[in-house]
Structures are given as structure tokens and as C-alpha cells.
Amino acid sequence: MKCDILIKDCTVMTEDYSTPRHMAVAVDQSMVLEVGETKEMEERYQGITVLDGRGKLVMPGLTDGHTHVCQQLLRGRISDEFPMIWTRFLVPFESSLTEEDVAASARLACLQMIKSGTTSFADAGGTHMEQVAEVVLESGMRASLSRSTMDKGEMIPASMKAPAKACIQRTEELYRHYNGKGDGRLAIWFGLRQIISCSDELIRMTGARAAELKTGIHLHLAEHKDEVVYCLEHYHLRPVEYLHGIGVLGENVVAAHCVAVADREIPVMAASGMKVVHCPRANFCCQGFPKTPQFLDRGVTVGLGSDGAARDDVSIFEEMKTIRTGLSAAWGLPVFDSTALPNKDILRMATMGGAAAMQMEGVKGAVKPGAKADLILIRTHAPHLEPTSNLAYTVAETAYGSDVSDSIINGKLVMKERQVLTLDEEAILADAGHRMKQVYERAGI
The missing domain is CATH 2.30.40.10 (Urease, subunit C, domain 1)
Incomplete structure (x- = not known):
């Protein structure tokens, strides 16, 4: 045969x-x-x-459950910089990107992912996601893509946000053009950048429309204490409790980070069927240590993500090493438990956990x-x-x-x-190197 x-x-x-x-x-x-x-x-x-x-x-193959391929040209720029990285670097950088910049960044990201063992990824969104979709089809990778969706925030320029209805329409347009393309390798999800920058109206509309189209929702959730404070002040609930209360939390939700989660929220997360993606190298240096062993004990599906190349690189092998060391120290050392997060769980997060987060048949x-x-x-x-x-x-x-x-x-x-058959490595490296300096000058960073 x-x-x-x-x-x-x-x-x-x-x-x-x-x-x-x-x-x-x-x-x-x-x-x-x-x-x-x-x-x-x-x-x-x-x-x-x-x-x-x-x-x-x-x-x-490994799955990068949370990344930003449009940030590949930020590699090395925000290292050792003091807060706030979001307002000082990410906002001016992303708002200045052209379609050609995003395509170059996405090609570089896909090239690095393929060469480091990643076969699929979930992108939380940036600008010009049509260009990212075309690069995914070109590269042969499997991906779920979201638009970076925001409708509020004083520090966010008008080019990066839109009224709630327009946000939904823009994602619907991307969905119509690209969902299911590449023999099913490409899926389009709805995105919510984070609760702080999304109105209650936008979050509810996103939950409803994603359910109607039977597609996913990708968001940053419980990433840091400021988000928790915001939710408590505005909704008198913690982030997970708020999303659960308005009916958005469900099996189609992939939530990145989930560091600032109270113990009482974990059973809610498990019952909803939502998927969690930890980004150890990003989380440990900026937000803290997630309650991964507790999530797994409760039956929450957990994957691993790189959070993009802005802070480090996009190797999931490195995320596996980091989460093993960091969480063994955070949760195992205080109670002298060297198996607080065993290798089998880490392998499962990088493979089966990430695959479950992709929500693709087979x-x-x-x-x-x-x-x-x-x-x-x-x-x-x-x-x-x-x-x-x-x-x-x-x-x-x-x-x-x-x-x-x-x-x-x-x-x-x-x-x-080691020879990538779908992408021209030397041309990609040359193009990315040329564009990096131009983007920094344009963004003023």
C-alpha cells in the first residue's frame, strides 16, 4: 500500500x-x-x-498556544527596560507597522517556529492580520488567528481601537476570507486584547458572535493585579468571575497567562471547559507564578505559549525548561515536593494541551x-x-x-x-533586518 x-x-x-x-x-x-x-x-x-x-x-509537533507574530521585530528592544512596556513600546510599535512589516515579521516568526519544533500556533492578534493569514498559508503551518480587538483606553491610539460593532465586523470579514483555508490549517477566532481595554458591550458581543459562528475566543486574562483591580472596581468581580457571570467563559475560550487567579476561580474555570495557556518566560519575570499544579489537579486544560519574541524567543522547548524550574521552586520547594510539576505534565502541555487549545478536528x-x-x-x-x-x-x-x-x-x-522547504530563510532574514531599523525610527522607540 x-x-x-x-x-x-x-x-x-x-x-x-x-x-x-x-x-x-x-x-x-x-x-x-x-x-x-x-x-x-x-x-x-x-x-x-x-x-x-x-x-x-x-x-x-509542539503548539505555541499564545504568541504575537507581529512583534518579531521587537526582539531585544524591550530587554531591561522599565515599565510600562505596553505604553512606551508595544503601542507605538504596533500602531506604526505597515502591511509589509507585518508580513516580514510573520515570515520570520514562522521560520523560527518551524526550525524549533513548533507546528501550530494561536496568535492573539495585532495589526494587518490578513498578511499573517497569507504567510501561514505560505509557510505550511497550522494556526488560529485573532484580530487584536479593543474599543477603549486613553493611551491607545485610534488606529488600534474601534467601536464594538466595528470590531465584530472586522473579525467577521477576516473569518469569511480565511477560516478553513489551507486544507483546514487556518482558523479565525475572535480576540479580546484584555478586559481593561474592552467594554462590557464588546465582550458580550464577542461571546455571542463566536458562539454563533462556532469559533474560538483568544484573550489575555488575569495577567496582572491591575486587571483584577479594574474588574473589582467596575464589576465587583474578579476577571474569571466576571466573564463567567456574563456567559462568555466556555470551551471555545483560550485565555493566556491566568496568573492572578484566586483559588475560588479555578473550579469555575474547570467547569467551563476553557483552556489556559501559560507563558513561563514572560509570566515569571513580569507577573509571577501561575497555579499550574492546581489547574491540572482540577482538570483544567493547560498549554504553553511563548508570548512572542519581544521578550525572548518563540521556542516551546525553552518554555518547558522554564516552567519546570520556576514552578518546582514556587510550589514544590516550600513543601519539599520535587514533583510539583512532573515532566509528563509538561510534555502534555506542550503537545496535547496545546492541541486541545487549537480546537481543530483531528x-x-x-x-x-x-x-x-x-x-x-x-x-x-x-x-x-x-x-x-x-x-x-x-x-x-x-x-x-x-x-x-x-x-x-x-x-x-x-x-x-534543518532546511525549511516552504520559506526562503536568507531572504527572510535580510528583509527583517532591513525593516527593523525603519520600524523603530517610525515608532520613535
Whole structure:
């Protein structure tokens, strides 16, 4: 039987994080067809494309559950800067971006994500999201995109906000043009930048329209104490309680950060079915330590996000390392519990948790028959990965994005032996470098 791709003689990361060797994975028509021992699989399948998996681990592609691809050109600019980063840098930067700038930034972001093992991402929105959608289709990546939606805020320029009705209409237009494109790789969601910059009218309208279109809502939630104070002053409720009270909180909601969450809010989050995305490197340095172990104990689905390249980079492997260390210190050290956040939970957040947040049919975050073939191959024959008594856990703790050799997204080979097949790396780097200086001058930053 013919199949699109046959990966032979590889090691496979299973759903229980065992790593059997001398395996093969057959991929056909965007799906994982079968996983089995190489000898038996070679007798059954003839791959149109055959990948040599010797010395490599096949694992689910990683999901960046919260990012801002339009901020790629801010890398390094806000490091060591004092607050407020939002008003001093992000607002003038985003409001000055042209369509061409956003396209260049998105290409650079997709290039870095592919090369660091990320196969899908959820973008919370920026300007000119049509350009981002086109780049996603070009790159071969899987993505859910939102417009950055705001209708209030004295420090926010008119170009970045609009009346509630206009906000809804703009997202509906993006939805009509791009939702489901790229053989289902692209989804358009509604966005709410944060409660502070969105009116009660806009939030209610967003919840209602997203439900009607059966699509997602992406927002920053309970990110910092100022948001909690705002909600208490205006609604006499904490952020999670407020959204729950007006009927917006639900299975289609993906909420980034969720750091300033009270214990009493966690059962509400779990019952709603909403998904949480933590961004460890951004959260730990600016907001604090989220209650991830408590979320998981209550059954809340948790994914990982990079929050974009403005503060660091977009490698989910680095987020895995950071959340392990930071939350072990925050929640484990005070009670002498070294397993406050075990590696299996971190791997699940980066794969299955993120896949659940994407809300796309067949996207499972697992290497198993019937799942979408979003897979990465990692070179494990390296001194920081071999030998090991537990390869999956070692990957979670010590692997780097540069260890990823090949990437398959929606059943298509997107990167082979570190060469991205869908994007021109040198042209992208040159264009981004040229535009960065121009954007800074235009934004006055």
C-alpha cells in the first residue's frame, strides 16, 4: 500500500511517554495512518517520501498556544527596560507597522517556529492580520488567528481601537476570507486584547458572535493585579468571575497567562471547559507564578505559549525548561515536593494541551493512528540527550529547538534536515533586518 510519507527505523514518543525503538510511522492524506515495528511496516507500506529515522525521535509537533507574530521585530528592544512596556513600546510599535512589516515579521516568526519544533500556533492578534493569514498559508503551518480587538483606553491610539460593532465586523470579514483555508490549517477566532481595554458591550458581543459562528475566543486574562483591580472596581468581580457571570467563559475560550487567579476561580474555570495557556518566560519575570499544579489537579486544560519574541524567543522547548524550574521552586520547594510539576505534565502541555487549545478536528498532539500528522523528528544522538534512562523526560528537560531535524505539518514535509522547504530563510532574514531599523525610527522607540 502506498502512503505519502514513511518514517523508518525511528524511536517514537507514545501517549504514555514510552519510547519504543525500531519503529515506523506511515502518513497519508494529512493523517497518521499507522505506527508499528519497522520490519512489519515496510512489508505493508511503500512511502512516496521515505525518511530515515535512525538516531531520531518522532514526537508530536509542539503548539505555541499564545504568541504575537507581529512583534518579531521587537526582539531585544524591550530587554531591561522599565515599565510600562505596553505604553512606551508595544503601542507605538504596533500602531506604526505597515502591511509589509507585518508580513516580514510573520515570515520570520514562522521560520523560527518551524526550525524549533513548533507546528501550530494561536496568535492573539495585532495589526494587518490578513498578511499573517497569507504567510501561514505560505509557510505550511497550522494556526488560529485573532484580530487584536479593543474599543477603549486613553493611551491607545485610534488606529488600534474601534467601536464594538466595528470590531465584530472586522473579525467577521477576516473569518469569511480565511477560516478553513489551507486544507483546514487556518482558523479565525475572535480576540479580546484584555478586559481593561474592552467594554462590557464588546465582550458580550464577542461571546455571542463566536458562539454563533462556532469559533474560538483568544484573550489575555488575569495577567496582572491591575486587571483584577479594574474588574473589582467596575464589576465587583474578579476577571474569571466576571466573564463567567456574563456567559462568555466556555470551551471555545483560550485565555493566556491566568496568573492572578484566586483559588475560588479555578473550579469555575474547570467547569467551563476553557483552556489556559501559560507563558513561563514572560509570566515569571513580569507577573509571577501561575497555579499550574492546581489547574491540572482540577482538570483544567493547560498549554504553553511563548508570548512572542519581544521578550525572548518563540521556542516551546525553552518554555518547558522554564516552567519546570520556576514552578518546582514556587510550589514544590516550600513543601519539599520535587514533583510539583512532573515532566509528563509538561510534555502534555506542550503537545496535547496545546492541541486541545487549537480546537481543530483531528489535531491530537499525539503520534497515533487517526491523528493529524503534525510531527517533528529530533536528533537524539547527541551528548545532551544520550545515553538516558528516560528519553521522553530528557527531551523535556534538555532538548533544544536546534535538535529538530524534520517537521511534518498536516501530512506535508515542511522541513527536511534543518532546511525549511516552504520559506526562503536568507531572504527572510535580510528583509527583517532591513525593516527593523525603519520600524523603530517610525515608532520613535
